[in-house]
Amino acid sequence: MTQAEIKLCSLLLQEHFGEIVEKIGVHLIRTGSQPLRVIAHDTGTSLDQVKKALCVLIQHNLVIYQVHKRGVVEYEAQCNRVLRMLRYPRYIYTAKTLYSDTGELIVEELLLNGKMTMSAVVKKVADRLTETMEDGKTMDYAEVSNTFVRLVDTHFVQRCPLVPATENSDTGPPPPAPTLVINEKDMYLVPKLSLIGKGKRRRSSDEDATGEPKAKRPKQSTDNKEPIPDDGIYWQANLDRFHQHFRDQAIVSAVANRMDQTSSEIVRTMLRMSEVTTPSGAPFTQPLSSNEIFRSLPVGYNISKQVLDQYLTLLADDPLEFVGKSGDSGGGIFGSRCARIFRLVLQKKHLEQKQVEDFAMIPAKEAKDMLYKMLSENFISLQEIPKTPDHAPSRTFYLYTVNILSAARMLLHRCYKSVANLIERRQFETKENKRLLEKSQRVEAIIASMQATGAEEAQLQEIEEMITAPERQQLETLKRNVNKLDACEIQVDETIFLLESYIESTMKRQ
Amino acid sequence: MVFPIGCLNSQAPSIMASRGGGRGCGRGQLTFNVEAVGIGKGDALPPPTLQPSPLFPPLEFRPVPLPSGEEGEYVLALKQELRGAMRQLPYFIRPAVPKRDVERYSDKYQMSGPIDNAIDWNPDWRRLPRELKIRVRKLQKERTTIILPKRPPKTTEDKEETIQKLETLEKKEEEVTSEEDEEKEEEEEKEEEEEEEYDEEEHEEETDYIMSYFDNGEDFGGDSDDNMDEAIY
Numbered sequence: 254m255t256q257a258e259i260k261l262c263s264l265l266l267q268e269h270f271g272e273i274v275e276k277i278g279v280h281l282i283r284t285g286s287q288p289l290r291v292i293a294h295d296t297g298t299s300l301d302q303v304k305k306a307l308c309v310l311i312q313h314n315l316v317i318y319q320v321h322k323r324g325v326v327e328y329e330a331q332c333n334r335v336l337r338m339l340r341y342p343r344y345i346y347t348a349k350t351l352y353s354d355t356g357e358l359i360v361e362e363l364l365l366n367g368k369m370t371m372s373a374v375v376k377k378v379a380d381r382l383t384e385t386m387e388d389g390k391t392m393d394y395a396e397v398s399n400t401f402v403r404l405v406d407t408h409f410v411q412r413c414p415l416v417p418a419t420e421n422s423d424t425g426p427p428p429p430a431p432t433l434v435i436n437e438k439d440m441y442l443v444p445k446l447s448l449i450g451k452g453k454r455r456r457s458s459d460e461d462a463t464g465e466p467k468a469k470r471p472k473q474s475t476d477n478k479e480p481i482p483d484d485g486i487y488w489q490a491n492l493d494r495f496h497q498h499f500r501d502q503a504i505v506s507a508v509a510n511r512m513d514q515t516s517s518e519i520v521r522t523m524l525r526m527s528e529v530t531t532p533s534g535a536p537f538t539q540p541l542s543s544n545e546i547f548r549s550l551p552v553g554y555n556i557s558k559q560v561l562d563q564y565l566t567l568l569a570d571d572p573l574e575f576v577g578k579s580g581d582s583g584g585g586i587f588g589s590r591c592a593r594i595f596r597l598v599l600q601k602k603h604l605e606q607k608q609v610e611d612f613a614m615i616p617a618k619e620a621k622d623m624l625y626k627m628l629s630e631n632f633i634s635l636q637e638i639p640k641t642p643d644h645a646p647s648r649t650f651y652l653y654t655v656n657i658l659s660a661a662r663m664l665l666h667r668c669y670k671s672v673a674n675l676i677e678r679r680q681f682e683t684k685e686n687k688r689l690l691e692k693s694q695r696v697e698a699i700i701a702s703m704q705a706t707g708a709e710e711a712q713l714q715e716i717e718e719m720i721t722a723p724e725r726q727q728l729e730t731l732k733r734n735v736n737k738l739d740a741c742e743i744q745v746d747e748t749i750f751l752l753e754s755y756i757e758s759t760m761k762r763q
Numbered sequence: 764m765v766f767p768i769g770c771l772n773s774q775a776p777s778i779m780a781s782r783g784g785g786r787g788c789g790r791g792q793l794t795f796n797v798e799a800v801g802i803g804k805g806d807a808l809p810p811p812t813l814q815p816s817p818l819f820p821p822l823e824f825r826p827v828p829l830p831s832g833e834e835g836e837y838v839l840a841l842k843q844e845l846r847g848a849m850r851q852l853p854y855f856i857r858p859a860v861p862k863r864d865v866e867r868y869s870d871k872y873q874m875s876g877p878i879d880n881a882i883d884w885n886p887d888w889r890r891l892p893r894e895l896k897i898r899v900r901k902l903q904k905e906r907t908t909i910i911l912p913k914r915p916p917k918t919t920e921d922k923e924e925t926i927q928k929l930e931t932l933e934k935k936e937e938e939v940t941s942e943e944d945e946e947k948e949e950e951e952e953k954e955e956e957e958e959e960e961y962d963e964e965e966h967e968e969e970t971d972y973i974m975s976y977f978d979n980g981e982d983f984g985g986d987s988d989d990n991m992d993e994a995i996y
Contacts, residue, residue, distance in 0.1 A: 273857075273858060345841055
């Protein structure tokens with residue numbers, strides 16, 4: 254793991270789980286697999302704190318454990334999984350677009366809690382949805398269950414590995430840690446649950462939505478006494494499936510940019526057909542015959558078979574090969590001319606200095622300048638081709654070439670650094686204005702409580718004036734900056750996703 | 764491959780001398796034909812860099828615009844909401860609040876997080892290694908271990924100590940302890956002994972008024988007997 258990745262993981266863990274979990278998590282990422290006592294000793298934290306932190310990390314699928322010989326349990330961190338936390342909003346938004354609010358909340362609960370049983374998820378989501386509905390209406394458990402099942406069917410939600418059922422407990426003392434197993438075919442098997450009920454609304458009045466008096470509402474303790482039918486069956490969000498979805502989206506939009514709407518529809522159809530037949534990590538989809546594609550095209554598109562064939566040949570001949578970096582508006586860091594040179598060298602594979610100038614139609618001086626800039630940033634490299642066996646410099650060709658895999662890796666590393674910088678800057682801004690933020694929160698709380706008890710307009714205004722105009726301005730600026738930084742993080746994460754997918758698929762192809 | 768382009772500048776002839784083995788006018792000798800890479804004769808090269816690059820170099824080209832519109836706004840709001848929500852969940856472990864120097868009245872009414880290092884949520888212990896579980900002990904066991912050693916000396920100080928101990932026990936509805944619990948109890952006892960002196964001051968006459976604030980006028984006028992040259996107005 255590079256330093257940049259470790260730094261980013263540290264920031265993410267700290268923001269979402271606090272400093273103690275961050276310390277343990279980062280330590281495990283740095284050192285690899287370690288048992289409990291060693292972690293406590295090396296980090297200087299008390300055993301209890303380490304236990305708490307590990308529970309949280311395991312619950313959220315960020316750390317796994319393994320039983321070694323002599324009963325020693327070792328814990329290992331999954332650095333890549335920690336980096337995924339940056340993408341949580343995107344997963345939730347995708348669920349919203351595909352399965353509306355219910356789907357959105359299901360995925361959100363699963364991501365916030367790591368893993369949950371189906372009944373727990375359904376109950377919580379129904380309650381949350383009921384909160385937002387109009388008075389008197391409630392969300393039925395059945396509807397939430399239906400959406401849950403649909404999410405499982407399309408593989409967006411999957412089962413967690415299970416504790417194996419112990420047949421006889423006479424085989425000695427129980428192991429120090431269970432070995433969790435999961436069967437491929439069981440991963441998307443929904444247990445037969447009959448979840449009947451409606452979401453409950455939190456109310457300060459005496460009766461709740463279902464008409465039961467408040468006193469009879471079951472408390473936390475009694476809930477545990479009822480047998481949970483799907484006890485032990487936990488579900489988690491299947492991030493790989495979301496990634497597949499993003500990738501398909503990116504491919505379709507790239508094709509649409511490069512060609513036209515119809516060809517993008519064709520590609521979308523191909524991808525949809527391959528969803529079931531191809532595992533998500535495969536570099537190529539299964540070959541599809543044009544007849545199959547023709548039959549599967551959406552109803553609105555009545556293009557003839559010949560036209561379809563033409564499109565397919567066009568798509569096959571395109572040198573871009575679909576998966577790769579998406580377009581650069583304005584040319585990015587170096588400008589559009591540099592981008593032209595870069596694309597040129599990429600296409601022609603190897604070029605001499607003179608050839609670059611000629612093909613790109615850029616004056617020699619500028620071309621030289623740009624080439625050296627890109628060279629110093631490692632986007633382009635020099636390849637020596639000796640004419641003579643003694644590699645004499647005066648008789649050697651020096652060609653510019655692009656090694657796209659290493660360029661992609663370098664860019665990815667830069668992205669990680671950028672996100673870490675963005676998060677740090679955001680935390681710094683928030684810390685600078687901490688006093689002001691606390692003050693405004695207090696004022697808001699006072700106003701809210703006064704409104705609840707029915708205060709006059711004049712009093713409310715008086716309280717609001719506790720925050721002076723320049724302070725208000727400062728708050729506005731702070732909010733704007735924080736929003737900007739957050740939006741930047743989201744944007745850089747999209748680039749990270751593309752680069753990671755590219756590197757992964759290229760490695761698989763080799 | 765990084766060129767030390769600065770060194771090709773004719774303003775550094777001494778370096779050139781050691782490199783090329785001879786002072787040539789213009790540039791020194793390099794091992795390869797410079798023209799092949801594109802530096803022709805007589806071209807002006809960029810000046811040498813004498814300081815580290817600035818921390819925030821000016822951007823020559825504008826960056827890609829941020830995501831905006833409905834989707835962008837929604838995802839942004841989601842992100843900020845998630846951040847806030849995660850801080851409230853029991854998975855966010857805050858470091859233990861350091862014990863303040865004085866035991867305050869309000870401490871009795873503030874629930875400072877989970878009692879003695881327990882976890883706020885209930886994981887499925889069947890899925891986790893056994894060693895991660897923080898053990899729970901029963902209430903009665905603790906009570907007997909604490910009160911018994913305190914009973915023999917029945918002075919006022921110890922009475923107050925036991926009262927405080929009983930109060931802290933009453934606070935705990937669910938008794939949760941850990942392996943290092945014994946050590947912690949000893950620490951707590953030590954701290955309370957240190958606090959005792961201060962508490963005595965407060966509890967002496969069992970009034971609500973702290974004794975040290977009361978000024979009974981004994982010190983007044985005593986200081987003015989030293990070397991008074993100036994008149995008192």
